[in-house]
Amino acid sequence: MISFLRKFKEAGILGINRRIGEFILPYNPRENYPLVDDKWLTAELAASNAIPMPEHYAMVNEFGRVKDVPLLLKDRSSFVVKPANGGMGNGILVIDKTTWDENGIPTYHRVGGREMIYKELVHHISGILSGLYSLDGNSDRAILQERLTAHSFFKEISYQGIADIRVIVFCGYPVMAMLRLPTKESGGRANLHQGAIGVGVDLKDGVLSFVVHKNKIIPEHPDTGQRLEGRILPSWKEILHLAASCYELSGLNYLGVDIVLDERRGPLLLEMNARPGLGIQIANKKGLMSALRWVEETSGVKRSIEERVEMSRRHL
Structure with a gap:
């Protein structure tokens, strides 16, 4: 040894x-x-110093706002969901595209082909807010971010x-x-x-x-x-x-x-x-x-x- x-x-x-x-x-x-x-703080710091980053669409910081996610993303077919205080890639969700049925209900298509219904996305974001993926185990916020090409x-x-x-x-x-x-x-x-x-x-x-x-x-x-x-x-x-x-x-x-x-x-x-x-x-x-x-x-x-x-x- x-x-x-x-x-x-x-x-x-x-x-x-x-x-x-x-x-x-x-x-x-x-x-x-x-x-x-x-x-989120990193993004704000980068923006104030003209450092280029992927666009951050919105932040969900309380459980009452989770239901607003489809509205926040209504013009975004692809996007990324990530915990503000996550680490080692845990909790990051990459949506390749979104499709809507005749009733306007979204289905989210993940990279790799797996589909998610609205309730699954809500459940995932709720897990982020509860601190499931945070570095310190404390409650967290979910960032909705641009999916790059x-x-x-x-x-x-x-x-x-x-x-x-x-x-x-x-x-x-x-x-x-x-x-x-x-x-x-x-x-x-x-x-x-x-x-x-x-x-x-x-x-x-x-x-x-x-x-x-x-x-x-x-x-x-x-x-x-x-x-x-x-x-x-x-x-x-x-x-x-x-x-x-x-x-x-x-x-x-x-x-x-x-x-x-x-x-x-x-x-x-x-x-x-x-x-x-x-x-x-x-x-x-x-x-x-x-x-x-x-x-x-x-x-x-x-x-x-x-x-x-x-x-x-x-x-x-």
Whole structure:
């Protein structure tokens, strides 16, 4: 066991305890957590700083308003329902389209083909309000959000849903990145805990590398059969610039930034995470420690977002 841990340390792997003790606790002001934990607050913060995000249609914050959801969405055939304080993709519901019968009763068609009737949607939103999916177990709010159109780059390599790019940012410097692609198992959601795949991304040019599924390296996407290594993500510099700008936006030094690539609008901030997971190291086949230590030695000089991004691309 000691030999095993020594090998991890020598490889520069960041573990949970070191992540918390050396980076999250000392570098992330506790008072800033609500800005990233609460997705509605994140959206308001982004809007006030001209950071592009998916449109938020409405928020349901009390049980008496649940019955108004069909009215709130009457002009929206597709949409996303998510808890304001959720985590790990729990509670997110993606509706691909809505159909209405002759009496005006809606049926909601989820990504993957499953249908939901109005009562099921109400039940799901009520679960969100009761805190079923919240990070702290307390009562929550439900956000009704725009469903994006995936960039054409993902058409042949992803399984339904919307892919996203996770970038770890430390003191304003991007230090590691991973593409997350939905699978049939994940229900079209780009969440590793629910069965999505992660793909390492080279910081310099956005070139895809290793594919990981449930912490194991695999050769290709399990559903599309497409090999991913060597493909280049579009708008890579813009993605890194958006991720790095979240340092100033959030006031957090160590965070994960999730970005989606929309066909029409380009890179959009999806959300930020003050406690990003560590599976990104497996997808890149390298540890985070050397990059984090490099930033600690480098970040004493005040630099622009553009300068930080270019330094990360050159050195990491």
